[in-house]
Each structure stands twice: as structure tokens, then as C-alpha cells.
Amino acid sequence: MPLGAPHERSDAARNRERLLSAARDLVAEFGAEALTMDALACKAHVGKGTVFRRFGSRAGLMMTLLSDSESEFQHGFMFGPPPLGPGAAARERLIAFGEGRIYFVLENGELLKAAGAATRNRFDVPATKLSHRHMEILLREAGIADPRVMAMSLTYALDPERIVDDVRVRGISPTRLTDSWRELITRLLPAA
């Protein structure tokens, strides 16, 4: 709700609530993958145009649905206690960040995959962009030559599709993922 925004009309607010509620129900019952925009419009007793006016796209809807748990995770690495939050060395923070992200993805994987799948470049997902910035800063702090590009490599290494498929399709345990992430960061960044 931007400050200068003109008051949201009451019918718009009502429909937004209806849609969010219906969407959460559908996701809870059938999973995010199975959610279709038609079904959502129907269940919320709203026209299809309204769904798209509200959320822009399927990806936009998924991002909205994500925003709560997303904010929580973001808060953790930006303001929370070390090693995830500020106060620890970049290396430790990156390790903790990757581990946190892996578990975050495993909890919200369907939504994240759905959010990323529909976007042209998955980078349009704000959560992804913020993660990237965060890693970029830590990598710079740790003396990486091109933190922006390296952060992109690591971002893709933590791609929701990759993590979810590793665990659910290829049978890799979450522990193996976090261990490998730790090895990656440990070798990548010189010990303090």
C-alpha cells in the first residue's frame, strides 16, 4: 500500500480478500501446481478479468501468496541474529543463508516453482532478486572479484526447481544439499 496511492475501492478490497482466501483454499487442497486461474475465478465468484487485474499473472498470484513466509525469511537474514543475520563473517553468513534458503524452498517449493515458471526470467521474482543482492554483498565483503556474477551463479545453484527436483525427483536428502552447499562456500571463500 504505497502512501500516495488513491484509496482502494471497497469492491476491489472485497474481491482481493475473496481471491486470496479462495487461492489459499485451492492450494491447500490441491497444491499450487494444480491451481488454474479459471478455477480460482470461479471459486471466488469473480470474473477472470478481475483475477488478472489483481495479480497480473499466475506468477504474480503465487508471489502474493508467498509474501508472508518470504518476508519472514528475508527478515531473518537482514536483521536476525548471526550467523544468518549481521554480525558473523561473510563466509558463515553465506553458509547459513544457503541452508536457510534450502529449507525455505523445501517448505514453499511449489509456490516458488509456480512463481518462477510463469515469469520470463525467474529473476522477476522479488524474493530471488533480494537473495541475489544479499549474496552479492556478502561475496564482495569476502573478496570475490566479480560479486554480481558470482552471486548469479550461486542464485541459480539454489534455484527452487533444482532444489525441489533434487529432493523429490532425484532422491537427494536435504542434508546432502546443505552439506554440499557448505563445502562449496567453504572452498570458495578463504578462511577468515
Place this chain on the structure above:
Amino acid sequence: MPLGAPHERSDAARNRERLLSAARDLVAEFGAEALTMDALACKAHVGKGTVFRRFGSRAGLMMTLLSDSESEFQHGFMFGPPPLGPGAAARERLIAFGEGRIYFVLENGELLKAAGAATRNRFDVPATKLSHRHMEILLREAGIADPRVMAMSLTYALDPERIVDDVRVRGISPTRLTDSWRELITRLLPAA
């Protein structure tokens, strides 16, 4: 063409040629992204069902279109001269592999993106799978604790979508990509 395969019927062969030729024309003229299965069927004077019978899916078509340059690249890292091919240390081979892959992707990016976009997990693209195996072997040779998982991280770091978008959308030069890849591998693998 598997050995025991029953002879391919002449009409099937004729239609395959027509389709491949039409597809190459369309890609050359409008780009891979713009190719629709309807347009292809129409241009090849063939029913839509035939297109799908031949290639299974849009991704399948793209993979078929890719197979030539793909084989060439594969041959390079499996049988070619070092440092890309066998004969060099794992570290050097991985660096060369990443660089080669980056340029390969930049040349065939549209097809690769199109091939990956339509697949459930982009891992179904055979080129990707083979790259993964190759990296896994080199990582094992270099003493990485969990080569399979680490190879997956690196595979995603070289994702076609990532590379193409870095260069075309985010304005990263190919050189920056290869430099960063070199830094990544150099730090990741202990010097010989």
C-alpha cells in the same frame, strides 16, 4: 535409429524431412521462440498430430534441432584435445568446459531455452544430463565430497536461461562470465 527398429515407413521419413526443413527455416527467419507448432505443421503441409508424433513435444523438436551442434560440443569435451578433452587436470578441464559451454549456450541459446522451458525439469534435456555427468566425473577426480550434488549446483550455474539473460538482459559480457567461472572453479578445486 536403433538397430532393431522396424524400417521407418517412407511417408514418415518424408514428413520428418519436411518438418525439419520447415523448422529450420522458421527458426532462421523468426527465431526459435517465435516458432509455434501450428505454424510448423502448416508450413510443412502436415497435420498437427504428425508434428507431435514425430517430436513428442516442442522441447523434443528443439532438442532434435540442437543435436548437431550439441554432438560437436560433446565430442570436444569427451574426445578432443586438452584442456577441454582428456589429458589435462580436472581443474583445467572444468574451467575449459565451463568456458566452452558458455559460448555454446550463447550460440544456441534460443534453442536451448526453448528446449528447457517446455520440459518438466530442464534435466530432461539430454545435453544437460551429459554435461552433468561429465562434471560429476571431473569433480570426483578432484576430490569433491559429493560430486553428484556439486555437479548439479554447477549445472544450474551454467543454465542456458541464466547465461542468455546475463548477457542479453543484464548486460554482462561473455568475458565476465568466463572469468567468474574460472574464479569459481579455481577456488573450488585445490591446485594440483
Place this chain on the structure above:
DNA sequence: ATACTAAACGGACTATGGTCCGCTTTCTAT
């Protein structure tokens, strides 16, 4: 040459994300 079979064909049909635009509702200024 004929009949038979399995493969191949083609295009109508479905599913789904997304757009468009004429109609309706809410808010605001008077």
C-alpha cells in the same frame, strides 16, 4: 494382385494463461 495389419496421418478438440472492452459500481465534487 489381394487382403491384411500396423503404423502413420490430420485436424477437430481440450486445457489454460492471458487480453479486451462494453457495462457497472464506487467515490467525489457540487
Place this chain on the structure above:
DNA sequence: ATAGAAAGCGGACCATAGTCCGTTTAGTAT
């Protein structure tokens, strides 16, 4: 209270990947 404007609404419509199935055709056995 009223009128006008701006925002919102809804569902018909479009594009496109992929499926289905009745019909056709190439090869084969006789």
C-alpha cells in the same frame, strides 16, 4: 441528492501446447 469521472468488473475471446480417434496408407504375407 446528483452527476460525472475514474476505477473496477466479468466473461467472451485469443493463442498455443498437447490429445484423441476415425481414416488412410505403406509394407507384407499369400
